[in-house]
Amino acid sequence: MGYINEMFKRVNIQHLREFILNEVEATEISTSTYNERLDGATASMYVRLENLYSDEEEREDAINDFNFALSAYTDVHIEIGMKLGARLLNELLLLKENTLH
Numbered sequence: 423m424g425y426i427n428e429m430f431k432r433v434n435i436q437h438l439r440e441f442i443l444n445e446v447e448a449t450e451i452s453t454s455t456y457n458e459r460l461d462g463a464t465a466s467m468y469v470r471l472e473n474l475y476s477d478e479e480e481r482e483d484a485i486n487d488f489n490f491a492l493s494a495y496t497d498v499h500i501e502i503g504m505k506l507g508a509r510l511l512n513e514l515l516l517l518k519e520n521t522l523h
Contacts, residue, residue: 468485471485
């Protein structure tokens with residue numbers, strides 16, 4: 423039964439994410455926190471917006487548009503994640519129920 427323990431050692435949410443999104447296994451697992459990953463992904467965009475817009479009001483409008491777009495992506499991905507999680511849970515419960523009979 424050692425192979426079962428090995429499966430649990432290999433399981434990682436980032437692998438599952440890559441498989442669902444891209445049909446491939448994640449080759450590198452990030453050790454950064456969620457906040458570090460988000461900050462790293464958006465920092466250069468904020469700097470770029472600051473460099474593009476010298477007018478403060480126009481820059482703030484661009485940053486607000488960027489933040490609005492990020493929020494929309496976040497909302498959609500959370501909803502998709504919840505639906506996928508519910509579907510997986512349902513499948514696991516059905517699997518458990520079917521093995522009891």
